Amino acid sequence: MIKSVVDMLKINGCQKKLSLGWNVLARMCSSSETIKEIADPTKKICELMISCPKLGLDTSLSENGIRVSPAVVENVLRRFENAGMLAYQFFEWAGKQRNYEHSVRAYHTMIESLAKIRQYQIMWDLVNTMRSMKILNVETFCIIMRKYARSQKVEEAVYTFNIMEKYDVPPNLAAFNSLLSALCKSKNVVKAQEIFDGMKDRFIPDSKTYSILLEGWGKSPNLPKARDIFREMVDMGCNPDIVTYGIMVDILCKAGRVDEAVGIVKEMDSSFCKPTSFIYSVLVHTYGIENRIEDAVDMFLDMERNGIEADVAVYNALIGAFCKVNKLKNAYRVLNEMDCKGIRPNSRTCNIILNSLISCGDTDEAYRVFRRMIKVCDPDADTYTMMIKMFCENDELEMALKVWKYMRLKQFVPGMHTFSVLINGLCKKGNVSKACVLLEEMMEKGIRPSSVTFGKLKQLLIKEGREDVLEFLREKMNLLVKEPLCD
Secondary structure, three states: OOOOHHHHHHHHHHHHHHHHHHHHHHHHHOOOOOOOOOOOHHHHHHHHHHHOOHHHHHHHHHHOOOOOOHHHHHHHHHHOOOOHHHHHHHHHHHHOOOOOOOOHHHHHHHHHHHHHOOOHHHHHHHHHHHHHOOOOOHHHHHHHHHHHHHOOOHHHHHHHHHOOHHHOOOOOHHHHHHHHHHHHHOOOHHHHHHHHHHHOOOOOOOHHHHHHHHHHHHHOOOHHHHHHHHHHHHHOOOOOOHHHHHHHHHHHHHOOOHHHHHHHHHHHHOOOOOOOHHHHHHHHHHHHHOOOHHHHHHHHHHHHHOOOOOOHHHHHHHHHHHHHOOOHHHHHHHHHHHHHOOOOOOHHHHHHHHHHHHHOOOHHHHHHHHHHHOOOOOOOHHHHHHHHHHHHHOOOHHHHHHHHHHHHHOOOOOOHHHHHHHHHHHHHOOOHHHHHHHHHHHHHOOOOOOHHHHHHHHHHHHHOOOHHHHHHHHHHHHHHOOOOOOO
16 A cells, blocks of 8 residues: 555656655654653654654654653644644643643644645544543633634634533633634724623623734724723723734834824823833834834834833834835844843744845845844744745755755744745656655645645646556545534
């Protein structure tokens, strides 16, 4: 029986190269020597999960004498949050180990990972397991509501809220707010408003409730409706807090009313509610978008004069403003100032600069910045995706693979977009074998490829007369996702 696309591609002349790779993996994963003491079990587990074939993972984990703890399992699950089925395989293995029991946090992390890849049947199985152990809580259902809403499964999100009683977890104001927030963040604010109007007598709204709706209408965008919510909030005796003011400033800025937003900040200065660095970051960012670089700098200086310390978010906004007007030297000066003040840049800092350099076509400088930045902060999915895409579009596939190799070395688990840009790049170069191996690896991790990515590979396989491989991949993809609504 053919067990993987690798085996199928061996038939087409790839036998020596691919079998050598799997032999190396086999030696790595089938050692009979038991490791008595492992200084860093999290690191060892991650190495095994990345390097071992799926079918040999359980055996490999057991043979290495790894002892798990709640903290170790939680760390591993977080590292593999983008590889839902691989994470679930480890989760199942860990649950069978002696003197170990999954924590609530481990269950929640696993539920999030499964929901992300729409494995709702398994997700609800875990919920039922938690119910039998009497460890279900409000947060469990809040996670599920958020994930359903993010996938635009609005009715399922509302259904989850409505069945909380059935699971002996009575919904409270926190759950109500979580449902509204999930709907608003997924651009379903009209539905959120409808639910709010129908249930506000059952759950007395607080400032957080109104702030959620305010933000939802702001993102809609519907400034008049946002103003109505703000007025209702005040009329109902809910005093706006710093979060509410921050949302209102953000809404006004996105509506192109930055000067009005500055007026609100000045009002805050004269009241008990002082503006935060977040509010200033929004203003600086907005001035940057509008190419008002002098105003962006003045706002930054005003913040410092008011005794508010700049954090990485404000600095990122200022760097973004300079990049927007192609003043990269100034952006680098801001980086130096951050260093002098002991404020470490984050992946967002790196991504802002990289995006600017790539947009200008300065790919060499982008790579130099990438190499410098990885010494001070960990790249995120956007960083890796950006760099791999840049090299693929410039026909520098070897460099793209070099970044991919570094990413794997750092044990970063790629998501759908990162896989897709490299697979597309391989297809562009006609490297069907490597593209097929990556696509299978992607699906092994429980990640469903986009129709565009699969379509590109499909055309190449048909062109090369490899309908057998295409059918194998198609069947594997069709079996990947099941989406029943279960309880």
